[in-house]
Amino acid sequence: MQPLVVIDVVGLSMRQVGARTPNLVRLAKDGCGAPMRTILPAVTCSAQATMLTGLAPSVHGAVGNGWYMRETGEAALWRQANALVSGEKLYEAVKRLDPAATTAKIFWWWNMGAAVDLAVTPRPYYPADGRKIPAIYAAPTEYGLELERELGPFPFFDFWGPKSGLPSSRWLADATIRTLRGKRPTLTMVYLPHLDYDHQRFGPDHPRSLAALEEVDRLVGDIRTAAEEMGAATLVVSEYSLEDATRPVHINRALREAGLAAVRRTPQGEVFDPFQSRAFAVSDHQVAHVHAKDARALDEARAVARGLPGVAEVLEGPSRAAAGLDHPRAGDLVLVAEKGAWFTYYHWLDDAAAPDFARTVDIHRKHGYDPCELFLDPALPAPKLRIALRLLQKKLGMRYLMDVIPLDASLVKGTHGRIDPDPARQAVFLASRPWSECGGEPREGTVAMAETKARALALLARAR
Numbered sequence: 001m002q003p004l005v006v007i008d009v010v011g012l013s014m015r016q017v018g019a020r021t022p023n024l025v026r027l028a029k030d031g032c033g034a035p036m037r038t039i040l041p042a043v044t045c046s047a048q049a050t051m052l053t054g055l056a057p058s059v060h061g062a063v064g065n066g067w068y069m070r071e072t073g074e075a076a077l078w079r080q081a082n083a084l085v086s087g088e089k090l091y092e093a094v095k096r097l098d099p100a101a102t103t104a105k106i107f108w109w110w111n112m113g114a115a116v117d118l119a120v121t122p123r124p125y126y127p128a129d130g131r132k133i134p135a136i137y138a139a140p141t142e143y144g145l146e147l148e149r150e151l152g153p154f155p156f157f158d159f160w161g162p163k164s165g166l167p168s169s170r171w172l173a174d175a176t177i178r179t180l181r182g183k184r185p186t187l188t189m190v191y192l193p194h195l196d197y198d199h200q201r202f203g204p205d206h207p208r209s210l211a212a213l214e215e216v217d218r219l220v221g222d223i224r225t226a227a228e229e230m231g232a233a234t235l236v237v238s239e240y241s242l243e244d245a246t247r248p249v250h251i252n253r254a255l256r257e258a259g260l261a262a263v264r265r266t267p268q269g270e271v272f273d274p275f276q277s278r279a280f281a282v283s284d285h286q287v288a289h290v291h292a293k294d295a296r297a298l299d300e301a302r303a304v305a306r307g308l309p310g311v312a313e314v315l316e317g318p319s320r321a322a323a324g325l326d327h328p329r330a331g332d333l334v335l336v337a338e339k340g341a342w343f344t345y346y347h348w349l350d351d352a353a354a355p356d357f358a359r360t361v362d363i364h365r366k367h368g369y370d371p372c373e374l375f376l377d378p379a380l381p382a383p384k385l386r387i388a389l390r391l392l393q394k395k396l397g398m399r400y401l402m403d404v405i406p407l408d409a410s411l412v413k414g415t416h417g418r419i420d421p422d423p424a425r426q427a428v429f430l431a432s433r434p435w436s437e438c439g440g441e442p443r444e445g446t447v448a449m450a451e452t453k454a455r456a457l458a459l460l461a462r463a464r
Contacts, residue, residue: 002462003232011196013241015424023221033430035423041287047239051452053087056324064284067329075367080112101186169194173219177226199242203413238427246340248409249310252347269355283343283368286417289331310341342415359403377406
């Protein structure tokens, strides 16, 4: 097999491949490139599952970055278990075709228990006293220890939260380069996340976002250099592109005002109560999954959604199936936002009643995605001083709350999740080899995301 490096540049759109990205331009010029049509929802966990399996969410089951677990009454977001995704994954197909092949998976999602030879992924520790200790999970364990000895600890707070940025992608790029040079896998997959952060904070065309674009291009160039040293092909993909965010849509507040969503008043604020709710939404960027207890609640929720400004589509039954979301994990209704609109998870009607974790980075207790976790609250008079105080409390062994995240959804300037029909605003497929070596010319000039697995296998199948 010809070795292959697959680089996932999160948030990269075809229109951004140009003067600011000489390495990406050179990659496509040396090989091939085209826009890639993403799936609905155009979010990380769903897109990666489709690229890995070649299947739609209705088959592989990753209907979003998380979903409501009816058996437990929990919204489970950002889970990592590989077994949650049905279908044969790319790395499993590689082993089937060549049992001697080796595979490495560096921060791609669905990494826990993946059938790869080398795996590393974010995995904090949560001690009993409520603290969160940044850490990575690696298999085998020694692989992660080697990377940390050579590169230092993974900069977890640069991976997500108000501080997130280039250092996380730089560490992952360096981890990939060291893996290529030291382990020489047949298939290496790496996830570079930081372009997405500034796109959400500032919008995709802001100067800070353009600077991030130039940064990630340099990382791609560094990885490709290491790939070519071992005769490996390079494939660059992205999961979605971002658009300017202009309107937050508070779907759960609307359902609560209609008497459908319920909360429980607790010492930590108003906590969402799925058991007493007749209908509620799990919000995920520009897509929201609405779950209803019975037919009457479904009718009422449908009426609320159709009358809510910012909602473009209400999918159910045949339309939900046509969108590739006919799966038990999907909502009874799947809402798609208008261009520029996106769904918050907010269920409280007064910020004074928000749960304590709403003002923290907490990706597991919020029943929806919260892009405000990328910001420090501008209303705080001295946010860095507050952070320093909280860290001191942590060092002294005291309980503390890192309550620095804003509740103002209007701060968010970039979003994704819906499908943009403009090819220039779609995801990318760029390879260092010609179309003849990666599955042939794409139909109508665009690659379907579900073709990624087959095209990667075609690249791997080439002789060295």
